[in-house]
Ligand SMILES: Cc1ncc(COP(=O)(O)O)c(C=O)c1O
């Protein structure tokens with residue numbers, strides 16, 4: 001399979017080269033030239049497969065000849081061996097046809113582990129085969145960082161640099177990153193917000209001359225196609241358990257960088273019967289405004305109780321635009337050329353987007369109330385991001401006949417401050433292996449929001 005850029009002006013790449021590249025050279029994101037499609041019969045045959053085998057079936061068509069079946073199976077096996085639940089992604093029913101898909105049983109307690117433990121194993125395999133050493137650079141609003149560090153810290157061929165917004169992630173999230181003291185792990189606390197971190201990463205991919213010894217950058221954010229691909233699997237897994245392909249299933253997805261819900265959109269394009277895909281946002285609601293009012297104007301970022309979704313520039317929206325504009329890279333490049341002017345979609349394109357997605361915005365007050373309400377109704381404890389997905393689903397759901405699956409993107413123990421607002425006396429213990437998190441030594445470098453200073457720090461660390 002070949003992968004092409006959403007801006008149509010970069011060379012097409014193989015799967016392995018796509019994984020080891022960040023942004024395309026024209027500034028676009030890589031997507032498959034064509035999507036694999038599964039027939040109803042083929043999907044029906046997947047019912048009952050365990051998570052790892054299902055992952056193999058979904059991922060294999062993207063990989064082509066770049067990995068043998070045994071190599072791919074080995075990568076999947078190792079990626080999910082650190083998950084603490086035998087189902088990997090268990091479903092819990094919380095109301096009539098309302099389900100929570102628990103995606104927080106990986107080592108760092110968020111859905112990012114699904115793709116990043118896989119990606120760490122994939123990097124390790126490909127880099128050893130090529131005998132190449134690379135520099136991984138990523139931006140995080142709190143969860144990608146620890147999952148990427150966990151996935152890469154044992155890779156001999158990787159040095160990893162993660163930028164997080166200083167004082168804008170929860171203490172648990174920060175410590176999950178900064179207490180990993182391996183020689184190849186570097187945490188940068190940037191005096192800015194997540195968008196500043198992400199801009200810095202993208203600018204670094206565009207000009208990598210600051211790196212010593214001809215080394216190159218590799219991406220762990222969802223600009224990396226493999227991130228999205230691995231996330232498609234759990235949509236199939238959940239839907240199959242709830243009766244697909246005979247039954248249609250709906251999903252509500254707490255959304256920030258548009259990676260997770262884009263994976264759901266792809267699952268539908270690949271043949272999974274999904275009706276509603278709900279974009280659930282916090283007060284940083286650019287995606288909801290875009291779908292509901294064609295208002296794509298950036299506003300100052302709000303520091304919310306769901307900090308991982310405090311994002312204004314959603315990278316993966318570009319991949320959707322590419323499809324909406326008939327896969328015309330020039331049209332996407334033109335649309336995104338002037339990022340200072342608010343983007344305006346034409347009515348036909350907006351109409352298509354509205355057919356594909358519902359959207360809803362949930363503020364901090366309703367987030368807290370939802371955590372409290374679901375705890376009273378079902379004795380179920382939500383993290384603030386998942387609460388946004390549950391509330392949005394309840395507001396925009398078209399039918400209670402079809403299952404609605406709310407993606408639970410993080411464990412509530414990562415956000416004790418938000419949970420305490422809803423349930424002040426409730427204790428949420430961290431898993432046993434993280435019990436001493438608050439006693440562990442931390443290491444990070446606080447840097448101003450200045451590209452040159454970040455590059456100088458990286459170049460010195462890599463000497
Ligand atoms: C806990 C949590 N929920 C939801 C999201 C939103 O996911 P996405 O960025 O893929 O839209 C993120 C990160 O972005 C997250 O960390």
Ligand SMILES: N[C@@H](CCOP(=O)(O)O)C(=O)O
Pocket residue numbers: 139140141142143144145220221222223256257259308309315
């Ligand atoms: N919420 C994310 C933000 C980065 O998104 P990504 O999916 O592109 O890595 C985080 O937790 O860092």
